[in-house]
Amino acid sequence: MPDRRVISNTSPLLYLHQVGRLELLRDLYREVDVPLAVEAELRKGAALGCSTPDLSHLSWIHVRPLTDSPLPMVADLGPGEAGVIVLGLSNPGCLLLLDDAFGRRVAKRSNLAFTGTLGVLVRSKKEGLLTNLAAVIEDLRRTTMYLSDELISSVLKETDEP
Numbered sequence: 001m002p003d004r005r006v007i008s009n010t011s012p013l014l015y016l017h018q019v020g021r022l023e024l025l026r027d028l029y030r031e032v033d034v035p036l037a038v039e040a041e042l043r044k045g046a047a048l049g050c051s052t053p054d055l056s057h058l059s060w061i062h063v064r065p066l067t068d069s070p071l072p073m074v075a076d077l078g079p080g081e082a083g084v085i086v087l088g089l090s091n092p093g094c095l096l097l098l099d100d101a102f103g104r105r106v107a108k109r110s111n112l113a114f115t116g117t118l119g120v121l122v123r124s125k126k127e128g129l130l131t132n133l134a135a136v137i138e139d140l141r142r143t144t145m146y147l148s149d150e151l152i153s154s155v156l157k158e159t160d161e162p
Contacts (some may be wrong), residue, residue, distance in 0.1 A: 004113075007033045007087045008097035010041045010080045011145070012117045013061075015099075017053040019139040024124045025097075026060045032097075035083025039063045076102055088112040099145070117145065118155050125159045134161050 006029040016022045025032050034055065042052040055061050066083055067090045081103035088096050089110060096114040098104050107114045124130045137152055156162065
């Protein structure tokens, strides 16, 4: 049983899909909600030839419309991030999956809990769902996700990997 509702932005879904590890979200959280804007971003990426997950084939991912909550008025916040934050504000105690640094700052200012793709992988490693985090990180480096050597070193140290 998940400990709380989980709401994901586009990038964790995209990157975990691209490295063949999307099922970790299901294994960790059982169900994941996404705003309509995230589904639209994934479809747009697919139309451009990017490898994206087809949410219509994933029964554990639920596309949610936004409620009447006010959209954060931040010009640099993309529609996916804004939708995730609005859903988060409507669901106290939830966990947001966000990689975008600016989106994370807005979530923090809104007192919303969040983690990102690497946080999901670290938790997966700690819960025994991954045996070799370093290999998955190497796969991530072959995507468009930017990971500094310093960040990778810190993450591997946290999980006791060389």
